[in-house]
Amino acid sequence: MTGQLANTVETAYEYLRDRVVTFRVKPGERLNESEIAATLTMSRAPIREALNRLIADGLVSFEPRRGFFCRRLSISEMAELYAVRYDLESGALRQSLAAADGGAISAFVQKWRFAGAMRPSDDIDAFVTADEAFHLELAALAGNAARLKFLENINNRIRFVRRINLETRDGALDEHHDLLDAVDTRDATAAQQILRNHLDRSAEEVRDQVQQAIARIYADDVA
Amino acid sequence: MTGQLANTVETAYEYLRDRVVTFRVKPGERLNESEIAATLTMSRAPIREALNRLIADGLVSFEPRRGFFCRRLSISEMAELYAVRYDLESGALRQSLAAADGGAISAFVQKWRFAGAMRPSDDIDAFVTADEAFHLELAALAGNAARLKFLENINNRIRFVRRINLETRDGALDEHHDLLDAVDTRDATAAQQILRNHLDRSAEEVRDQVQQAIARIYADDVA
DNA sequence: GCCGACCAACCTGTCGACAATTCTAACGTC
DNA sequence: GACGTTAGAATTGTCGACAGGTTGGTCGGC
Numbered sequence: 001m002t003g004q005l006a007n008t009v010e011t012a013y014e015y016l017r018d019r020v021v022t023f024r025v026k027p028g029e030r031l032n033e034s035e036i037a038a039t040l041t042m043s044r045a046p047i048r049e050a051l052n053r054l055i056a057d058g059l060v061s062f063e064p065r066r067g068f069f070c071r072r073l074s075i076s077e078m079a080e081l082y083a084v085r086y087d088l089e090s091g092a093l094r095q096s097l098a099a100a101d102g103g104a105i106s107a108f109v110q111k112w113r114f115a116g117a118m119r120p121s122d123d124i125d126a127f128v129t130a131d132e133a134f135h136l137e138l139a140a141l142a143g144n145a146a147r148l149k150f151l152e153n154i155n156n157r158i159r160f161v162r163r164i165n166l167e168t169r170d171g172a173l174d175e176h177h178d179l180l181d182a183v184d185t186r187d188a189t190a191a192q193q194i195l196r197n198h199l200d201r202s203a204e205e206v207r208d209q210v211q212q213a214i215a216r217i218y219a220d221d222v223a
Numbered sequence: 224m225t226g227q228l229a230n231t232v233e234t235a236y237e238y239l240r241d242r243v244v245t246f247r248v249k250p251g252e253r254l255n256e257s258e259i260a261a262t263l264t265m266s267r268a269p270i271r272e273a274l275n276r277l278i279a280d281g282l283v284s285f286e287p288r289r290g291f292f293c294r295r296l297s298i299s300e301m302a303e304l305y306a307v308r309y310d311l312e313s314g315a316l317r318q319s320l321a322a323a324d325g326g327a328i329s330a331f332v333q334k335w336r337f338a339g340a341m342r343p344s345d346d347i348d349a350f351v352t353a354d355e356a357f358h359l360e361l362a363a364l365a366g367n368a369a370r371l372k373f374l375e376n377i378n379n380r381i382r383f384v385r386r387i388n389l390e391t392r393d394g395a396l397d398e399h400h401d402l403l404d405a406v407d408t409r410d411a412t413a414a415q416q417i418l419r420n421h422l423d424r425s426a427e428e429v430r431d432q433v434q435q436a437i438a439r440i441y442a443d444d445v446a
Numbered sequence: 447g448c449c450g451a452c453c454a455a456c457c458t459g460t461c462g463a464c465a466a467t468t469c470t471a472a473c474g475t476c
Numbered sequence: 477g478a479c480g481t482t483a484g485a486a487t488t489g490t491c492g493a494c495a496g497g498t499t500g501g502t503c504g505g506c
Contacts, residue, residue: 007287043491045268049275056279064230065497067458080369087314095306146303150373266461288467288488
């Protein structure tokens, strides 16, 4: 029974990350180590190791002698993460448009120009995934792996709110196409501006979306 | 013996982070859990939890059944982190200069205008600390805690190279003062430009500094 | 009826133990 | 002398156990 071929900590890490990111664990809820260990049929040790990794990811918090807790949905934190996300995506955009290699850029534009028939109302999960992929691939053109890691971390943390944002504002897809046009013509300032309008959230917008998120977390039957 | 009041994992985490950040553990070197546990007079469990946190921090790597390893000094990674650092600090600058609250900005300018008598040759450790503080406080003016967390992570990862950069180029302090002037007059574009010149590293520069860093890590008596 | 003290169950913090695997080095062969 | 093999040592992966703190509820006093 001891000799698991697959990495136990990794299993626990991904399981827990998924539960926390999707808020299947409620915000602020304590994560019972023994319970999780029983669910995954492993001991508490790998669970704790995984939870400590999630601390560094900013996905769970920790209080001594009390345990690990699911992150809370904070309006200010979401706004902050959106601002950081703009910093990073904007920097990637500037870098990749300034760089010489136009082949990758053209390929990116080609790929996404004709891939945008999806509507949020169809399948929201798939739409969120596609949205993340679009932005990540755009950022990836700059060829900076470290930046991508940070962006993936941000994506995990804002995903729940992002989904609601995509549901609410149907224009997201059009903005992607405008962005593609600017990228295609290597118009850096236009691209930056579109990206900024695309990502800038007013305080009220974020507050509304976080409220909707919280409502949805606590009640499955919210419209 | 069991009842340590202080948090054991936290102790291990900070101890290990310090060792890895300062490369007192050599790049690529395996971190022997039992040895560390013996040194800190604790068991392996909290050590492993701390190490897992460092994984998420990007400070150690992990190979199944082989253990945890100190991060390697990668030229490309350093260059990438400097680029991300520019994204974040530049974003913070734009945000804080656009915001209304000038009081905090003035206080910042006042504080650092007259605090710059330090020279790299005096005490390099103190100088690096001061340099980090300057940049962090400048970024903090934007009031975005999430961004600061990311910057602190980057600082930990580039510190060893940053130190050499500060030793090599004596002009860093003058650039800080130019930056202060631009911030004082709320000249966003000038400030961005100065910051960019301040942080932009040529590929050769980074390569040289990483090489110097590696040399210094493996031999204490390098000039 | 309300509040605070006490108690029991639960949970975390940490440890030592053991199985499985990897590393090391001695050994023998070509 | 170089190289593959193989036993032995060292190290990781995981577990169960236990001490000590936390929580929540009950009971008695006011």
